[in-house]
Amino acid sequence: MANLVSLAKRRGFVFPASEIYGGLNGFWDFGPLGIALKNNIRDTWWRDMVECPPIGPDGKPLSIVGLDSSIIQNPKTWVASGHVAGFADLMTDCRETKGRYRADHIICIDVQYQKAGQTKSFAGWLSTLDGDEAEANLLKKAKKMVQKSGGGDIIPFDMATAKAYTELSADERAKVIGPDAENAGTLTEPRKFNLMFETYTGVFQNEDSKAYLRPETAQGIFLNYKNVLDSSRVKVPFGIAQIGKAFRNEVTPRNFIFRTREFEQMEMEFFCPPEESRTWYDFWVQTRLKWWEERIGLAKAKLQRREHASDELSHYSTACADVEYKYPFSEPKFGELEGIAHRGNFDLTQHSTHSKTNLDYFDQENNKKYLPHVIEPASGLTRGVLAVLCDAYEYDASRASPEWLRIKPSLAPIKAGIFPLVNKDGMPEMAEKLYMDLRQSFTCQYDAKQSIGKRYARMDEAGTPFCLTIDGDSLKDNTVTVRHRDTAQQERVSADKLKAYIAEKLA
């Protein structure tokens, strides 16, 4: 991973944001090659979603249209979506252990024990983090404390009587012994941690002008659902796709560009009849997994589908699956790349209620009115770039250029390097002519500097799949050496056929 980060900076894929001021936690900039790669992934997604959408189960192309909604929307949007409440989790700190916990994840219980025929209480309520091992943890803790106070028998307790820290009164909170603490009352009052970026519209800053940078692009789609229906002649089932920046004050930005506070999403909301939703959910999970593998070229062995457990699902979601990739930092585990959520009609219901707007769809064929259900494939473009870089990174000490990026040719920032083998004897002239021709079809780079080996190596690090070299023979027979990045093998191709040759390899 360190090698990749180093290469990414050296060749201009990714730089730390505002680096000359010491950087900023959770923000990264894309350099010349990085933005080219990102745009290529983005364009592939847009083409495969909007311009040439997949073929549906009925053998016909799906209907999906594009959208670019504003990053800042009326703040009521985020009240309706649940983000104002949901993105402002109550957190509590422990003064004793310096730990930080989500307040609603701490469960507390008043455990008692018997000693010499008397029922006794501890000096405080025991607490632990919610989860499968909560009861075992509490029991272990209770035993330890009983032992410390001279022995006794713990009276069996019922987990159903346990309460979340947030449900306790101030007096009761003062009695709680933190999950990892030994003394009571060391937990702070629950505090709000707003994960949304706040800003203000207009020049006067007050509560009325407060607005939010979107934490996801999806809500902009729901807000425009009715506009699209009224203007685009689409019929359910159909999708609306959008690509754009989103912002979240992540608690812990980590792992290069995996979790950042500003990132880019590629989201599509697919509206369908409620009774067909499960079918479409399965369709999209499969389609998306295949897309990363076939269109982006990620190694099949490093991709997996992971179905969310029922207790992991959001309150509005009836199913959710992740497309996961085995990143170097997540190994041996996988990390999220895309989430495909079955959102039901939660969002449309919320926005319909909060905006007092009827968002029902009228199905003329069946003369029915209903709120469509929504399947949402939402992927991180920024994470896509990371996955592609991780997947493409190769190291082979036996090569003249040990490090190279095996990026799928169609996504490569530069498609071909064009070199005169020697910078004289008519070679540069012919190479320049070839460059001027090919640059109109592909992103090319002309390079006549230094030795041929260095030029190949530079292109290898940039992930350029082809290098075209003009040598003495080229001038005589009009052929060019095509050198392949992955194998360093060479073949001669007629200069006239190069355009078609490269086009075929990029397909």
Place this chain on the structure above:
RNA sequence: GCGGGUGUAGCUCAAUGGUAGAGCACUAGUUUUCCAAACUAGCUACGAGGGUUCGAUUCCCUUCACCCGCUCCA
């Protein structure tokens, strides 16, 4: 947020309480007919702030960033 680690040139790494070095990369030139060749010249650094000191890149404090492990993660 906690604990540990790391911050010196574009990259990888040295050294030092007293003028900061190397390799590679990069730029210019010479040379060069297929894999980071050679030669010459050139550019470039002690993350930031404060303290101790005659003098700090080095010692101390603070801060920022990155990495690892926890915690968190729509």
